[in-house]
Amino acid sequence: MSEVIQRDTMLSYITGSVESSAESVAIRAINERGREDLEKTPFPTRKDEDWRFVDLKSITKSQFCKLEEANAAAVGDISEHYLPEAMNCRLVFVNGVYNEELSSVEDLPNNVIVGNLAANADNNSVKEHLGTITNYDDDVFAPFNDAAFTDGAFIYVPEETVVRTPIHILNVFTDAEKAFYATPRLLYVGEMFSKSTIIEEHIGLADNQYLNVPVTEFKMFTGSNVHHARIQRDSKKASHVSRPIAILDKNAEYHSYTICLGAKLFRNDPRVIQNAEEVNFTVDGLVLIDGDQIADTHSIMDHRFAHAGSHQLHKVVVNDSAHSVFNGKIFVAKDAQKIDSFQENRNLLLSENGKVNTKPQLEIFADDVLCSHGATIGQLQDEEVFYLQSRGLTEQKSRELLVYAFALESVESMEVESVEKLLLNEVIEYTNRDEK
Amino acid sequence: MSEELSDGVKELESMIGEEYKYGFTTDVEYEDFPKGISEEIVRELSRVKEEPEWMTEFRVKAYHAWKEMEEPTWFNATYKKPDFENMLYYSAPKKKPQLDSMDDVDPNIRETYEKLGIPLEEQKMLSGVAVDAVFDSVSIFTSFKEKLAEAGVIFCSMSEAIKEHPELVKKYMASVVPVRDNFYSALNSAVFSDGSFCYIPKNTKCPMELSTYFRINNMESGQFERTLIVAEEGASVSYLEGCTAPMYDENQLHAAVVELVALDDADIKYSTIQNWYSGDENGKGGIYNFVTKRGICKGKNSHISWTQLETGSAVTLKYPSVILKGDNSVGEFYSVAVTTKKQQADTGTKMIHLGKNTKSTIISKGISAGQSNNSYRGEVRISKNATGSKNYSVCDSMLIGQECGAHTFPYISSENPSSSVEHEATTSRVGEEQIFYLMQRGISEQDAISMIINGFVKDVLKELPLEFAVEANKLLDVKLEGSVG
Numbered sequence: 001m002s003e004v005i006q007r008d009t010m011l012s013y014i015t016g017s018v019e020s021s022a023e024s025v026a027i028r029a030i031n032e033r034g035r036e037d038l039e040k041t042p043f044p045t046r047k048d049e050d051w052r053f054v055d056l057k058s059i060t061k062s063q064f065c066k067l068e069e070a071n072a073a074a075v076g077d078i079s080e081h082y083l084p085e086a087m088n089c090r091l092v093f094v095n096g097v098y099n100e101e102l103s104s105v106e107d108l109p110n111n112v113i114v115g116n117l118a119a120n121a122d123n124n125s126v127k128e129h130l131g132t133i134t135n136y137d138d139d140v141f142a143p144f145n146d147a148a149f150t151d152g153a154f155i156y157v158p159e160e161t162v163v164r165t166p167i168h169i170l171n172v173f174t175d176a177e178k179a180f181y182a183t184p185r186l187l188y189v190g191e192m193f194s195k196s197t198i199i200e201e202h203i204g205l206a207d208n209q210y211l212n213v214p215v216t217e218f219k220m221f222t223g224s225n226v227h228h229a230r231i232q233r234d235s236k237k238a239s240h241v242s243r244p245i246a247i248l249d250k251n252a253e254y255h256s257y258t259i260c261l262g263a264k265l266f267r268n269d270p271r272v273i274q275n276a277e278e279v280n281f282t283v284d285g286l287v288l289i290d291g292d293q294i295a296d297t298h299s300i301m302d303h304r305f306a307h308a309g310s311h312q313l314h315k316v317v318v319n320d321s322a323h324s325v326f327n328g329k330i331f332v333a334k335d336a337q338k339i340d341s342f343q344e345n346r347n348l349l350l351s352e353n354g355k356v357n358t359k360p361q362l363e364i365f366a367d368d369v370l371c372s373h374g375a376t377i378g379q380l381q382d383e384e385v386f387y388l389q390s391r392g393l394t395e396q397k398s399r400e401l402l403v404y405a406f407a408l409e410s411v412e413s414m415e416v417e418s419v420e421k422l423l424l425n426e427v428i429e430y431t432n433r434d435e436k
Numbered sequence: 437m438s439e440e441l442s443d444g445v446k447e448l449e450s451m452i453g454e455e456y457k458y459g460f461t462t463d464v465e466y467e468d469f470p471k472g473i474s475e476e477i478v479r480e481l482s483r484v485k486e487e488p489e490w491m492t493e494f495r496v497k498a499y500h501a502w503k504e505m506e507e508p509t510w511f512n513a514t515y516k517k518p519d520f521e522n523m524l525y526y527s528a529p530k531k532k533p534q535l536d537s538m539d540d541v542d543p544n545i546r547e548t549y550e551k552l553g554i555p556l557e558e559q560k561m562l563s564g565v566a567v568d569a570v571f572d573s574v575s576i577f578t579s580f581k582e583k584l585a586e587a588g589v590i591f592c593s594m595s596e597a598i599k600e601h602p603e604l605v606k607k608y609m610a611s612v613v614p615v616r617d618n619f620y621s622a623l624n625s626a627v628f629s630d631g632s633f634c635y636i637p638k639n640t641k642c643p644m645e646l647s648t649y650f651r652i653n654n655m656e657s658g659q660f661e662r663t664l665i666v667a668e669e670g671a672s673v674s675y676l677e678g679c680t681a682p683m684y685d686e687n688q689l690h691a692a693v694v695e696l697v698a699l700d701d702a703d704i705k706y707s708t709i710q711n712w713y714s715g716d717e718n719g720k721g722g723i724y725n726f727v728t729k730r731g732i733c734k735g736k737n738s739h740i741s742w743t744q745l746e747t748g749s750a751v752t753l754k755y756p757s758v759i760l761k762g763d764n765s766v767g768e769f770y771s772v773a774v775t776t777k778k779q780q781a782d783t784g785t786k787m788i789h790l791g792k793n794t795k796s797t798i799i800s801k802g803i804s805a806g807q808s809n810n811s812y813r814g815e816v817r818i819s820k821n822a823t824g825s826k827n828y829s830v831c832d833s834m835l836i837g838q839e840c841g842a843h844t845f846p847y848i849s850s851e852n853p854s855s856s857v858e859h860e861a862t863t864s865r866v867g868e869e870q871i872f873y874l875m876q877r878g879i880s881e882q883d884a885i886s887m888i889i890n891g892f893v894k895d896v897l898k899e900l901p902l903e904f905a906v907e908a909n910k911l912l913d914v915k916l917e918g919s920v921g
Contacts, residue, residue, distance in 0.1 A: 049510065053849070335838065347850075352820070355851045362844040364863045367835035371863040375848055377818075378856035 007042035008060075010140040014181065015065040022150040024121030030131040034146025041140050048138075053325045053357040054296045058239045058265045062179050064211045067095050070180035073206070078102065078172055081203055083418045086168035089114060091153050093171045095210075096182030098151050107165075113156035114167055117185065120154045125189040125219075133217040133247050136269065142243045145183040145215040152185025157194035157224070166197040166416045171214070173235065175206030186216040190224035190252075197227040197415055204235025204262055211239045212263075218246035220254055222276075227415050228256040231423070234263040236291065241267045250276035257413055258297070260287040261426055266295040271302065274336075278307040283328075285312075286410035288430045290319035298327045303339045312343040315410050317403060317430070321353035327361065330373065334365040343373040348406055350379065400431040407431075472521045475499060478626050481525060490606065491598055498615045498625030505619045512811040512843055513780040515751045518689045518724060525627045525660075580644065587643045589673075590635040594662050597633035604635055608666050612695040612732045612759070620691040621728040624660050628693070631662035636671035636702075645901055646675040661692035667702035669735065676901055678709040690749075692727045700735030700762065705743070707900055708756075709908060712748035714779050722750025722779075729756035733765030733791075741768040742785065743899040745908050747915050750779060755813065757786035760794035760822070767796040770896040772908075774915050775808030775840070784814035784831075784845075789822035789855070798829035801893045804840035805916055811843040816857055818850040825855040833863040834892055836916070886913045 011018065018038070020031035043060070044051040075094045082090060091114060092102035098116040105114045113120060120126050136142045153169050171184050186200065202212060212234055218226060226246075234240045240263040246254045260266050272281045287295045301310050316324045330341050347356045360373040380402050388398035407427045414420040470477065478499045482492040507517060584591050590601060597605050615625040636642050667673055690712070696704050706729075715722025725748075731740040742756040758767030769785040787796035796816065804810040812831045833842035844861045866888050874884035890897075890909055897905050 337838075349850055349853045351853055353851075354853065355849065357847070357849040359845065359847045360859070360861070361846075362833075362842070362861060362863055364833070364835065364843065365841040367838050367840070367865040369835075369863060369865070372861060373844070374858075374860040375846070376856070376858045377848060377850040378858075379853050 007045075009041060010038050010043055010144050012043065013059055013063060015063050015069070018144070018147045020147075020150065022118070024118065026121055026127055026130060027117070027150060030146050031148070033131070034143040034148070037143035038140060038147050041138060041143065043140055050298055050327070053323075054265075054267065055294060055323070056265070059211065062209065062211075064179050064181040067097065067180045067182065070176040070178040072176035072180065073174045075099070075102070075172060075174055075205075078170075078205070081170060081172070081201070083166065083168050083199060083416065085416050085418055086166045086199065089165040090168040090170060091116065093153070093169075093184055095173055095176075095180065096171070096184050096212075109161050109163060111158040112161060112163055113154060115154055117152040117154045117187065118150065123154070123156070125156050126154060126187065129189055129217065129219045130187050131217075133219060134215055134243060134245055136243060136271075139243070141213050141241045142215055145185060145213050145243070148181070149183040149185045149215070152187065155186070155188045155196070155198065157190050157196050159191040160193045161191075162194070163196040166199050169198065169200045171200075171202045171212075173202075173204045173206075173208075173210055173212065173238065175208045176210065179209040179211070181211040181213065184212070184214040186214070188216070188218045188226065190218070190220050190226055192221045193223040194221075195225040197229075199229050199231070199416060199419055201231045201233070202240065202262075203233045204238055207235050207237060209237040210235070212241070214240075214242045214244075216242070216244040218244075218254060220246060220248045220252040222249045223251045224249075225253045226255070228254065229414055229416070229419060230256065230258045231419070232258070232260050232262055232266060233426075234266075236262060236264055236293065238263050239265040241265075243269055245271045245273070246281070247273045247275050248279040248281065251278050253280045255282040255413075256284070257282070257410065258285045259410070259423060260285070260289070260295050261430070263295075264293060266293070267298075268296070269298045269300075271300045272310070273302045274304045274308050277305045280309045282310070283312045284410060284413060285314040286407060287314075287316040287324055288407060288427065289317070289322040289324060290430070290433065291322060292320070293322045294325070295322070296325035298329075300329045300331065301341060301343075303330070303332045303336045303341065305333075306335070306337045306339070308336070308339050308341070310339075310341045313410065314343075314345045315407065316345070316347045316356065317350065317407060318347065318354040318356055319350045321351070321355075323355040324357070326358040326375075328359075328373065329361045329363065330371055332364045332366050332369055332371060336366050337368040339366065339369040339371060341369070341371045345373070345375040346406075347375075347377040348379065348403065349377055350403070396434065403431045404428065471524055473499070473523070473525055473627065477525055481627060485595055487595075487598055488602060490602070494610075494615075495626050498622055499627075501616050502619065502622035502626055505616070505622055507619050511753050511782040511813070512809065512845075513751050513753065513782050515724065515780070520623075523689070583643050587640055588637045589640065589642055590633065591646065592633055594628070594631040594633050594664070597664075601633070601635070604666065605633065605664070608664055608695065608697050610695075612697060612730050613693050613728050618728060620726045621693050624662060624691050624693045624728070628660045628662040631664075631692070633663075634665040634673065634675065636667045636673045638668045639670040640668075641671070642673040646673060659690050661690070663692070663694040664697075665695070665704060665706070666697045667699065667704050669700040669702060671699075672703035674705040674707070674901065676707040676709070676904065678711070689724045690726065692729075694727065694729040694756075696731030696740055698731065698733050698735065698738035698740050698765075701737045702735060703739045704731060705741045706731070706756070707743040707904070709745045709900075709904060709911075710748050710752070711911065714748050714777060715750040717777055723748065725749035725752045725754060727754045729754065730759065730786075731757070731767075732759040733762050733767060733794075735762045735765070737764045738762050739766045739768075741770070741899070743770045743896065744772070744783075745897070745900070745911070746771070746773040746781060746783060747911060749781075752779075752781040752783055754783045755785055757788070758796065759788045759790065760796065760825075761790045763791040764793045765791055766794070769796075769798045769800070770899045771800045772803070772893045772896045772912075773801070773810055773812075774803045774805075774912060775810045776806040776915060777808060778806065779808040781809070782811040782813055784812045786815040787817070787827060789816075789818045789825040789827070791822060793824040794822055795825065796827045798827070798831070799895050800829075800831040801896055802831070802833040802842055803836065803889065803892070803916070804833065804842050805836040807839045809841040809843070811845060812861070813845040815847040816849070816859070818852050818855045818857060820851045822852055823854045825852065827857045827859075829857075829859040831861045832892070833861070834889070835863065835865045882917070886916070889916060
């Protein structure tokens with residue numbers, strides 16, 4: 001007889017109950033499902049393989065309340081965070097709540113929808129796809145979002161439509177008296193042969209503690225194409241656990257780039273699912289962390305049909321006593337022949353107290369494939385530093401330049417110029433931090 | 437008067453002792469050894485083996501530790517769990533049925549022997565045919581023994597070592613693989629049957645490869661084998677276990693523990709060829725091979741190298757590891773794992789870097805064919821104090837056929853900014869262009885494939901002792917025959 005051990009659930013760290021105030025019946029149904037999952041799924045511990053290396057103390061040592069109880073500060077002027085390319089194509093969410101005043105959506109091609117979920121709850125695409133794409137086994141965070149969200153962003157791009165303006169989804173978090181939780185949500189539906197660029201940003205305006213649990217769902221129909229940049233600049237006391245997932249029909253292309261700069265605890269589980277033959281996708285990441293930050297990426301590239309090209313480049317720079325974890329899984333199902341998948345994880349460990357765990361993982365059930373991964377953990381080469389010094393740079397400057405160059409590759413994949421610039425400044429600030 | 441009495445007692449004592457010494461306990465009694473496991477059984481086992489008190493206590497403690505542990509399930513294999521209560525934990529040394537000539541041997545086995553090119557006399561020994569007087573294995577065996585003794589090398593069975601060299605066994609046993617290390621190591625510690633003990637004294641190079649020794653004296657040591665090899669300062673030894681010939685065994689579960697200890701400047705090379713019965717086409721039967729193998733580079737500049745060729749067993753879970761504790765120590769792991777039919781192998785290594793400037797190399801080649809599953813699972817850990825350490829790992833998998841699977845689970849962690857870890861892995865199949873190229877040069881398809889596969893595993897097989905490398909190549913051919921095309 002083994003004893004049944006009562007384990008904590010996500011609800012143990014939430015004050016009060018998670019109740020839905022959504023008006024839409026469809027959203028309430030998802031809320032209900034999420035609540036059921038939450039109650040029966042135990043909160044992960046280090047004994048769970050997927051959470052082995054992560055210290056979840058910044059969640060488990062706190063209590064998070066509803067936004068209404070947190071006494072959050074007003075948002076103020078955030079125009080410095082607007083992207084010049086997307087001045088008229090922006091959705092702003094303050095602490096997870098849609099803010100119509102700050103948002104601006106104009107001059108979009110016919111029938112393109114960029115708006116909030118609550119207002120579009122009766123849209124057929126929302127009814128059909130919302131909540132159907134996320135699928136995380138034994139997870140507590142996606143169900144938590146399911147249970148608690150009442151609104152979110154909704155983007156719909158109709159057939160053979162190209163949205164040339166980047167679409168900016170700006171999530172900002174303000175100071176608050178109490179630690180609160182937020183559950184941003186994004187549903188993207190790209191019809192056949194549509195194309196767009198999405199910039200999803202999370203910015204902490206103050207230095208407060210909060211829990212940010214976003215879920216993004218991408219439904220990509222035949223031949224659709226998306227460039228999805230995710231920039232995480234949460235407050236350095238915040239915890240951010242995100243669940244971005246994309247499902248791809250034939251000839252679809254989905255390219256995602258996750259840049260992690262902020263948060264005390266960042267956990268990201270990107271997942272791309274191949275739903276038909278001949279798709280192409282990217283799951284890149286750049287992580288620049290220092291202090292006592294923890295950044296953990298658990299990605300899955302799920303090849304279920306033949307003919308796919310997929311690529312993942314995950315770059316990490318660790319300083320001070322920061323800790324980076326990476327687990328990249330490449331699945332190739334039986335009969336999913338002719339898969340060309342490549343995964344690369346490069347870690348730069350710069351400090352005595354930093355720590356890097358990496359586990360690139362291949363699970364292959366088809367024989368005619370070319371799948372490979374590479375992982376390295378290292379530091380700057382003395383020869384390279386010496387070379388730059390011989391050109392007249394100080395050692396400090398040489399090291400900064402090399403770290404900058406290391407991060408540059410990931411930043412250059414950004415399609416939007418202002419985002420690239422913004423990130424370059426962030427990289428420079430990170431590399432020059434010792435100069436101050 | 438009192439003298440007479442004491443003499444009598446002595447005589448009596450010596451008689452009692454003699455009884456034990458020659459094992460008057462009959463076969464019948466052994467067969468009565470009940471199935472299942474309990475503290476009494478463990479004590480009884482120890483008593484039958486005439487072990488000293490401390491060993492009995494070691495076993496009993498291990499048994500209680502095992503009792504509290506849970507059977508692991510984290511590996512990538514599914515199989516019917518062994519029934520520990522329905523297992524015999526001690527049986528008298530098995531006698532193989534004596535056959536009169538090679539004609540009585542199963543033709544399938546004979547064919548395999550021929551393909552492997554095993555000399556006729558050895559074939560007879562392996563299959564239990566009465567050996568001709570001409571083939572004087574005993575005298576060769578004795579001359580080896582003399583040579584080893586001259587060099588001061590202790591090489592004997594574990595049971596012998598427990599009695600004759602208790603101080604060494606006490607000092608090193610379970611020092612590398614603690615009893616509670618895992619479920620199977622705890623079970624092994626409680627009920628281990630026998631195994632080898634090898635001690636190489638200071639600055640001694642073992643005068644011969646211990647592999648050669650096994651060629652002549654192929655020991656049967658049961659399902660819970662325990663091996664301990666200790667190389668003192670400056671000593672070196674090469675050890676090979678197993679055999680290319682297929683081994684049949686009635687015990688389904690094999691849970692061995694192997695421990696290696698290398699002190700300053702010592703060098704241990706441990707090679708394994710495993711070709712146990714892997715079950716039939718439908719995956720019925722076959723051995724479970726759950727082995728705990730670990731070496732510790734305890735001293736400065738020490739070196740441990742594991743080489744393995746895994747082709748047999750229905751389920752293999754095996755992770756030969758090296759703890760690099762001494763500064764400048766080196767750990768190596770070379771592995772070829774071949775799975776066919778419905779075999780499942782989850783194998784790999786652990787390199788734990790603790791000392792400064794430690795280096796490790798991992799070369800792992802997996803070949804899966806049929807409906808088998810082959811996983812590489814490895815861990816490379818660079819601790820905070822292991823400054824200037826380096827690791828290089830390559831694990832390549834080759835898939836043959838559409839129903840097999842290849843998996844890679846490398847765990848890599850580093851807490852040190854002056855160390856570097858490199859890992860790469862690929863999964864692919866035998867290239868059609870490669871086969872075509874060789875075929876248009878006049879080589880048959882089967883030969884072309886075997887050449888490509890031999891090229892794929894060359895980096896590993898070259899680490900095996902020479903005579904085995906040749907056989908290993910043939911073994912691969914036999915194993916994969918007919919799986920391509």
